Amino acid sequence: DSGVTQTPKHLITATGQRVTLRCSPRSGDLSVYWYQQSLDQGLQFLIQYYNGEERAKGNILERFSAQQFPDLHSELNLSSLELGDSALYFCASSPGAGDSNEQFFGPGTRLTVL
Amino acid sequence: ILNVEQSPQSLHVQEGDSTNFTCSFPSSNFYALHWYRWETAKSPEALFVMTLNGDEKKKGRISATLNTKEGYSYLYIKGSQPEDSATYLCASGAGSYQLTFGKGTKLSVIP
Numbered sequence: 283d284s285g286v287t288q289t290p291k292h293l294i295t296a297t298g299q300r301v302t303l304r305c306s307p308r309s310g311d312l313s314v315y316w317y318q319q320s321l322d323q324g325l326q327f328l329i330q331y332y333n334g335e336e337r338a339k340g341n342i343l344e345r346f347s348a349q350q351f352p353d354l355h356s357e358l359n360l361s362s363l364e365l366g367d368s369a370l371y372f373c374a375s376s377p378g379a380g381d382s383n384e385q386f387f388g389p390g391t392r393l394t395v396l
Numbered sequence: 397i398l399n400v401e402q403s404p405q406s407l408h409v410q411e412g413d414s415t416n417f418t419c420s421f422p423s424s425n426f427y428a429l430h431w432y433r434w435e436t437a438k439s440p441e442a443l444f445v446m447t448l449n450g451d452e453k454k455k456g457r458i459s460a461t462l463n464t465k466e467g468y469s470y471l472y473i474k475g476s477q478p479e480d481s482a483t484y485l486c487a488s489g490a491g492s493y494q495l496t497f498g499k500g501t502k503l504s505v506i507p
Contacts (some may be wrong), residue, residue, distance in 0.1 A: 381489025
């Protein structure tokens with residue numbers, strides 16, 4: 283158990299809908315990262331927050347947005363969902379923001395768009 | 397955007413065999429190299445983070461080396477056990493607060 287929690291574990295929804303994925307980092311960690319794992323793709327970095335502020339942005343679609351709240355939990359919002367958005371979404375946390383920080387991954391949320 | 401390549405894509409070894417796999421990454425703007433172990437139905441778990449050329453790290457039967465000048469890292473497993481079966485991911489950071497992951501090497505250890 284990494285100490286990172288994600289909810290829900292599974293989500294099934296329809297095209298065009300909007301969903302919110304939630305992540306609580308390990309106690310004391312200030313950075314939260316979001317990743318997407320699609321079939322046959324490696325882990326794709328979406329976005330990073332550090333202590334409430336956006337620190338880095340990867341290949342995140344405009345239909346997706348995220349935020350980190352004062353209590354350091356983070357939410358990833360996915361809207362106008364398409365079939366291709368079906369994937370495993372991971373959240374990870376680390377104490378600091380730099381690339382040399384070990385990341386601790388949550389159990390993931392599996393999103394299925396029908 | 398970095399391009400991180402891992403080889404082989406998959407590997408089957410007998411219990412007791414030693415094995416190694418490779419991670420290649422762009423050597424320019426290198427900042428850090430991570431190795432993660434990802435078991436089926438679980439989440440990736442950090443093994444090592446290396447930053448300096450020539451770094452060698454060890455955890456039990458697993459060790460890793462880093463060559464930042466030529467842009468590669470090796471992961472070694474000595475005396476493979478069935479519980480070592482997993483996908484091993486490497487990820488490189490270029491100091492831009494984001495890691496680029498390879499697609500992984502899937503290791504199966506046959507009892």
